[in-house]
Amino acid sequence: MSPGWPLWEVFVRARRGVNHVHFGSVHAADEETALQAARDLFTRRQEGVSIWVVRSSDVVASDPDDEDELFDPAEGKDYRFPTDYKLPAEVDHM
């Protein structure tokens, strides 16, 4: 393996009807060999029916330092959840 090879993120669809899920990453020279490597590495036991590979450098990630400002505003908004509404027992399954 040449050190210059890029990293690829691998997403596998376990079966029809479910999302592709991130499985991990592989090193490979190009997209075709990345797919082959992903297939060899992650689907030896029929874990999937479809694979996506995406160059890791193409993934735009949120900055870990921004975690508070991005996600804290959703805190304390219990009214976004059904459990915040107390209803009479007869209709509480609604």
Next chain:
Amino acid sequence: MIRNQDQFDVVIEADQRIESDDWMPEDYRKTLIRQIAQHAHSEIIGMQPEGAWISRAPSLRRKSILTAKVQDEAGHGLYLYGAAETLGPDRSELLEMLHTKKQKYSSIFNYPTPTWADVGAIGWLVDGAAIMNQVPLCRCSYGPYGRAMVRVCKEESFHQRQGFQIMLTLAEGTEEQKVMAQEALNRWWWPSIMMFGPPDTESIHNARNMAWGIKRYTNDELRQNFVDASVPQAEVLGLTVPDPDLVWNEERGHYDYGEPDWEEFMQMVRGEGELPAERIRTRLDAHNEGAWVREAAEAYAAKRREVAA
């Protein structure tokens, strides 16, 4: 991957899912684009009747709740436009279809919301009917639509509960508030019943869409479920469902109910009148007034590319 009609039929027969890169019959694709897009349009237009009450909500808590609900509806629209786009059309094409009325949105949003009680009735009945429709769609044969529906359904439950709670508060309040709640129920009952679409005998695509696994229950089956679920809820509120023919049928184990005014329904579907025109106008104004934001985003992206180069 599915490459032809035979393979498509096998997957549908086995009640498995079709994915965006599969081969599919042209009619299946067209039907789904239309259905998902119209569903998306409904979520977006549906923000208007309730959005109009955000500034007039009776307390800060109610204002926060209603804002959160309207935000959710915007989100539902976006999940659905995203799902429709996996079938080919571009976002701008889909919006164009809404703006030029080539595609419809649910006619339930062509009714006015004159009082705060209407916000309660919408949450309870309209979101309630939407849930009844959407739960089976989680198992739609088209994967991206089904998965969008799973996310939507998770969010809908609070919508219905907050609406019922508004109705309960009013129904337990002063005589005047109780009257408000009853009048809102009178206004929204029949339109909600008609949200399930025309009777099975007149629904042209029922059979084909059932065979394709796009639809799981017929319009009348869903309507019956809705009536059976809602009548006891109205009893808890101490309100009267405005249907003189409504009666429990012991033999069927269901409520019998009266015939809705399908002529009014067809009028609403055709979108005639002042309110539907206002809905589209409001939507277009929002779109046009947002043009500078889209232009600024593009200019900023272009500039960043320039700096990076």
